[in-house]
Amino acid sequence: MSDARAWCFGDDVDTDILAPGLYMKGGIESLAAHCLETLDPDFAADLQPGDIIVAGCNFGMGSSREQAVMALNHLNVGAVVAESFARIFFRNAINLALPVVTCAEARSIAPGDRLCLDPARGVLENRTQHRVLACEPIPAHLLVMIADGGLLPHLKKKLKARVA
Amino acid sequence: MTRPAQTLAEKLCARAAGQESVEAGKIVTVSVDLAMIHDSGGPRRVAPMLQELGVSVWDPDRIVLVSDHYVPAVDSGTAEILNFTRKWARENGVTAFHDMQGICHVVLPERGHLKPGLFVVGGDSHSTTGGAFGAFMIGIGATEMAGVLATGEIWIKVPPTVRLEWRGALGPGVVAKDMMLAMCAALGMDVGNYKAIEFGGSAVDALDMEARMTLSNMAAELGGKVGLVAPDENTIEWLSAHGVAVESDWLRWRSDDDSLLEARHVFDADVLMPQVAAPHSPANADDVLSFRGTMFHQAYIGACTGAKLTDLHMAAEVLRGRTISNDVRLLVAPASTRTTAAAAADGTLAILTEAGAIMMPSGCGACAGYGAGVLAEGEVCLSSTARNFKGRMGHPTSQVYLASPYTVAASAVAGKIADPREFLLEIAA
Numbered sequence: 001m002s003d004a005r006a007w008c009f010g011d012d013v014d015t016d017i018l019a020p021g022l023y024m025k026g027g028i029e030s031l032a033a034h035c036l037e038t039l040d041p042d043f044a045a046d047l048q049p050g051d052i053i054v055a056g057c058n059f060g061m062g063s064s065r066e067q068a069v070m071a072l073n074h075l076n077v078g079a080v081v082a083e084s085f086a087r088i089f090f091r092n093a094i095n096l097a098l099p100v101v102t103c104a105e106a107r108s109i110a111p112g113d114r115l116c117l118d119p120a121r122g123v124l125e126n127r128t129q130h131r132v133l134a135c136e137p138i139p140a141h142l143l144v145m146i147a148d149g150g151l152l153p154h155l156k157k158k159l160k161a162r163v164a
Numbered sequence: 165m166t167r168p169a170q171t172l173a174e175k176l177c178a179r180a181a182g183q184e185s186v187e188a189g190k191i192v193t194v195s196v197d198l199a200m201i202h203d204s205g206g207p208r209r210v211a212p213m214l215q216e217l218g219v220s221v222w223d224p225d226r227i228v229l230v231s232d233h234y235v236p237a238v239d240s241g242t243a244e245i246l247n248f249t250r251k252w253a254r255e256n257g258v259t260a261f262h263d264m265q266g267i268c269h270v271v272l273p274e275r276g277h278l279k280p281g282l283f284v285v286g287g288d289s290h291s292t293t294g295g296a297f298g299a300f301m302i303g304i305g306a307t308e309m310a311g312v313l314a315t316g317e318i319w320i321k322v323p324p325t326v327r328l329e330w331r332g333a334l335g336p337g338v339v340a341k342d343m344m345l346a347m348c349a350a351l352g353m354d355v356g357n358y359k360a361i362e363f364g365g366s367a368v369d370a371l372d373m374e375a376r377m378t379l380s381n382m383a384a385e386l387g388g389k390v391g392l393v394a395p396d397e398n399t400i401e402w403l404s405a406h407g408v409a410v411e412s413d414w415l416r417w418r419s420d421d422d423s424l425l426e427a428r429h430v431f432d433a434d435v436l437m438p439q440v441a442a443p444h445s446p447a448n449a450d451d452v453l454s455f456r457g458t459m460f461h462q463a464y465i466g467a468c469t470g471a472k473l474t475d476l477h478m479a480a481e482v483l484r485g486r487t488i489s490n491d492v493r494l495l496v497a498p499a500s501t502r503t504t505a506a507a508a509a510d511g512t513l514a515i516l517t518e519a520g521a522i523m524m525p526s527g528c529g530a531c532a533g534y535g536a537g538v539l540a541e542g543e544v545c546l547s548s549t550a551r552n553f554k555g556r557m558g559h560p561t562s563q564v565y566l567a568s569p570y571t572v573a574a575s576a577v578a579g580k581i582a583d584p585r586e587f588l589l590e591i592a593a
Binding site for chain 1: 191204205209213217218219234241242245287289291303304306307308310311314315319353354357358384387389447532533534538551553554560
């Protein structure tokens with residue numbers, strides 16, 4: 001993933017901010033249009049495909065609603081880099097193949113910084129600040145799932161193997 | 165070899181994994197005893213995925229389906245969601261379908277679906293509520309749920325345990341919700357992330373089951389994977405009264421005395437005051453005295469967190485013989501139809517309505533911004549619910565303060581945030 005733009009948010013970005021309840025009954029398009037609007041009203045409109053969300057700790061806290069991940073996928077967010085993730089959001093993201101990378105130094109990234117991320121290797125390069133940031137490697141059993149394209153394709157493969 | 169000392173969380177995970185013991189940090193695949201899904205994240209999301217996988221549900225008798233998010237329908241879109249849910253239940257042979265009977269986290273134990281020792285997944289983050297009954301109950305997303313419904317299994321990382329211990333005894337007008345808000349303020353919203361939270365101590369032992377449900381419910385607000393309370397005589401009595409056949413081994417579901425904890429935080433119930441959490445986080449909690457006089461437009465007693473029968477009793481205790489201030493409105497949405505029936509039978513409902521409360525349907529409603537009772541631009545709500553995130557209850561500029569049903573009811577009478585103890589003292593005097 002090369003030269004993505006950083007969008008920076010703080011700690012505890014919650015699922016009501018990512019996928020507001022008011023729009024949950026509709027399709028993903030209307031939901032995605034309101035993604036993060038309470039923190040940045042222009043986010044959905046100004047985001048470029050591949051851009052990376054950068055945040056502090058506990059990103060995605062709150063509801064189990066998977067639409068929080070689906071909205072980011074719909075907007076073509078390239079990855080989320082955060083100091084830590086809320087556990088249900090993290091699993092949802094892996095299940096839907098949105099790269100989520102835990103990075104202790106996420107706070108050093110400034111809005112608009114140019115980033116280059118290799119989620120599989122856990123290496124994040126900040127090309128604006130000329131720094132390489134270390135990220136936590138993704139556990140092996142999850143890398144397999146990501147390589148398969150998410151939980152559903154992974155399960156399909158597994159179920160097929162059981163039948164065979 | 166003797167078995168190593170284990171936490172309650174480790175024991176529950178070991179049973180589900182079919183192993184003698186498991187250690188925190190280990191990744192295991194477990195068999196799911198029960199899967200709970202609701203109208204929002206359930207059939208409408210999982211049906212296409214199961215179809216894509218080409219499989220049907222692994223065991224319809226291990227699925228509980230609850231329609232609670234979009235009830236009653238407010239437009240054709242929500243009516244379609246509810247109809248799809250009904251159709252899916254029929255087609256998949258799911259007989260444990262509770263259609264518009266209340267909020268899943270309250271309906272589940274009320275209808276006898278939970279007991280100590282079970283491993284349960286719920287398609288909702290407040291699934292931690294099941295921990296009040298000694299079940300390992302976790303919240304998961306819809307794709308994850310589709311995987312469970314297809315296979316009956318899920319992978320988990322066995323969590324380390326953080327014990328939150330309350331010593332002493334709560335004073336009058338101070339309740340489990342206040343304990344929870346105080347813990348959010350003291351420990352932050354991620355103290356329990358990837359961890360099992362276990363509540364204990366004399367003040368927790370003294371809580372009735374519905375109050376323990378409030379703690380376990382809001383373990384989600386501490387980031388917890390589960391919010392466990394070890395079963396005791398209270399648990400056995402409550403479950404028995406709710407039609408669950410008592411099993412002789414329930415009391416073994418507790419942490420061994422010398423089991424390894426990741427952390428232990430001790431709180432003093434004797435000095436706890438009623439708490440209020442300011443927008444936009446439960447962690448913005450402080451003593452009610454810091455918020456006295458704060459104006460609001462709507463008081464809300466509702467949701468899985470704050471509208472069980474005992475929550476309505478708290479409101480009635482304050483509202484008996486009083487009326488709501490003309491400056492505010494009070495909406496009350498009982499957590500389940502059984503809650504409503506019991507509150508009608510014991511006179512609670514009459515007290516609430518005579519005071520001027522507006523009764524709402526049992527469902528997630530305004531708490532999650534889904535149903536009736538949402539907020540307009542700039543409006544402020546004082547709520548007995550669990551979350552006050554930005555824009556959660558309506559317009560992005562609206563604000564939510566959180567408090568106990570006591571505090572919400574007292575404040576509705578005062579027309580501004582008030583200390584419920586003053587109202588309870590008047591009754592005592």
